[in-house]
Amino acid sequence: xxxxxxxxxxxxxxxxxxxxxxxxxxxVNEYDSMTLFIALNIIRDEQDPTLxxxxxxxxxxxxxxxxxxxxxxxxxxxxxxxxxxDHIVLHPLPVFKLIGDLSVDTGTWFRDAGARIEAWVHNDxxxxxxxxxxxxxxxxxxxxxxxxxxxxxxxxxxSACGTARMREDFxxxxxxxxxxxxxxxxxxxRNEENYYQVIGNDQGVFGCMGLLGCEDVCPKHIPxxxxxxxxxxxxxxxxxxxxxxxRVLEKLQHKGCCHESH
Amino acid sequence: MDASTLTLHxxxxxxxxxxxxxxxxxxxxxxIVFLWAHLMLVSSVLISPKLxxxxxxxxxxxxxxxxxxxxxxxLIFAHFLLAARKMPWRxxxxxxxxxxxxxxHHKDTWLWLAQVGTALLILVMAATHMWVVLTxxxxxxxxxxxxxxxxxxxxxxxxxxxxxxxxxxxxxxxIGVKYGYITKANRKWYQxxxxxxxxxxxxxxxxxxxxxxxxxx
Ligand code: HEM
Ligand code: SF4
Ligand code: SF4
Ligand code: FES
Numbered sequence: 001x002x003x004x005x006x007x008x009x010x011x012x013x014x015x016x017x018x019x020x021x022x023x024x025x026x027x028v029n030e031y032d033s034m035t036l037f038i039a040l041n042i043i044r045d046e047q048d049p050t051l052x053x054x055x056x057x058x059x060x061x062x063x064x065x066x067x068x069x070x071x072x073x074x075x076x077x078x079x080x081x082x083x084x085x086d087h088i089v090l091h092p093l094p095v096f097k098l099i100g101d102l103s104v105d106t107g108t109w110f111r112d113a114g115a116r117i118e119a120w121v122h123n124d125x126x127x128x129x130x131x132x133x134x135x136x137x138x139x140x141x142x143x144x145x146x147x148x149x150x151x152x153x154x155x156x157x158x159s160a161c162g163t164a165r166m167r168e169d170f171x172x173x174x175x176x177x178x179x180x181x182x183x184x185x186x187x188x189x190r191n192e193e194n195y196y197q198v199i200g201n202d203q204g205v206f207g208c209m210g211l212l213g214c215e216d217v218c219p220k221h222i223p224x225x226x227x228x229x230x231x232x233x234x235x236x237x238x239x240x241x242x243x244x245x246x247r248v249l250e251k252l253q254h255k256g257c258c259h260e261s262h
Numbered sequence: 263m264d265a266s267t268l269t270l271h272x273x274x275x276x277x278x279x280x281x282x283x284x285x286x287x288x289x290x291x292x293x294i295v296f297l298w299a300h301l302m303l304v305s306s307v308l309i310s311p312k313l314x315x316x317x318x319x320x321x322x323x324x325x326x327x328x329x330x331x332x333x334x335x336x337l338i339f340a341h342f343l344l345a346a347r348k349m350p351w352r353x354x355x356x357x358x359x360x361x362x363x364x365x366x367h368h369k370d371t372w373l374w375l376a377q378v379g380t381a382l383l384i385l386v387m388a389a390t391h392m393w394v395v396l397t398x399x400x401x402x403x404x405x406x407x408x409x410x411x412x413x414x415x416x417x418x419x420x421x422x423x424x425x426x427x428x429x430x431x432x433x434x435x436x437i438g439v440k441y442g443y444i445t446k447a448n449r450k451w452y453q454x455x456x457x458x459x460x461x462x463x464x465x466x467x468x469x470x471x472x473x474x475x476x477x478x479x
Binding site: 068072094160162165166196200201206208209211212216223226229230232233236238239240243 | 277278279280281282283284287347348350355358359361362363365366367368370371373374436439440441442443444445446449
């Protein structure tokens, strides 16, 4: 039995002085395994060609279709309409700059965050030899790094974060997990103090309030909660080195942490 | 002393926000332990008023109440200063957070608002409670019962009890999350534990209040 979906969409074009933010209703007949991506395209093709929203891969890979779906940030291409009620309300992701309707600019935000956490491999090598054989890495470690590298920068975790919405300069779980990725990577030769300098502050790990909106919405199921805990504990311990006795610190460090082996 | 003592242009290694975060966490942990210990001591009246009097006598002859009381007061004040760094003092921040909570209908997000709300009431009420008790030593079951039977103090405690337990229960859970002890794997279990603990402590507290209410003095 197919339903008739009532899809309510936020409409606003910030570039048009006459545009007023408002909600607009569309109706679409549901069919089997329909995703929001399909529903929105039907609306744009058949009902309103001016509707703005972003898509590229329609397979949960490019990260461009993040939007607020009935209150929760998520990927439209990853969301099947049968998992939603008849009435679907869509908003653009908060925190990011609005381009128009459901389309936001996540790129500028992520570029800025990447620069602030210095999201590249740091080392003191004199030069890079492109002909040298790549340094080998244990498969388990490579998998662990890849697990965090799977982030598609969709921005859902940032929009789901109360801290990020209150405080514009908060780096968000995605950036902290990104630093965790470099922390795991033996090719990145940054020490704890170096990491402390980029995220050991209220904009980074210590700004996070542990509300876990990020963890609960991430469409790629990146282990954000666990990484936030690991990084915060590591950097908190770093900040009290020399105050608390070494043995206590070591004990704290080696608990429930998956970074043990390296 | 080095350049970092004089100018913000030079950072001191390791120092800074991390230490404040650790102190906030420690102040929270100490207060959790205190609140549970406090509840155990007071609820000893459930076993017998004599036991409660004996415990109170012990804490006073050893001067633990006279010294410890104000120290707890200081601890609460230090905790307030540290935790207040996170509170949404600007109207714009509160507005953003409330809208966010309504949008997300997500329990852990609401929990934080509950913690901030309870905090403000506790600030006033805990101070009042401590003043009243510590300026009227020694502590005896009879005096506590008289206060609660006098009428005005019963509603006061009926409000302060759940506020404190909710604040501390959420705090316990969130310290675990923030420091990575509560992980994806055991989060559900801890959420349940947190609920049982809050429920259990509020129940013991209520029973204690009822006991005081009907204690003949
Ligand atoms: C005096 C007034 C108080 C204020 C204004 C206050 C404020 C706060 C705030 C805003 C937080 C959240 C901090 C964050 O999000 O990082 C918090 C956490 C907490 N509070 Fe309080 N609080 C007060 C009293 C108390 C008392 C009396 C107790 C216990 C008896 C307590 C126990 C805790 C615990 C265990 C936490 C978690 C600590 C953490 O997250 O690091 N608080 N408090
Ligand atoms: S961590 Fe998850 S929610 Fe956040 S940007 Fe990456 S994929 Fe999206
Ligand atoms: S756990 Fe931290 S990063 Fe994630 S939503 Fe909460 S405050 Fe934001
Ligand atoms: S369209 Fe690429 S993630 Fe949805």
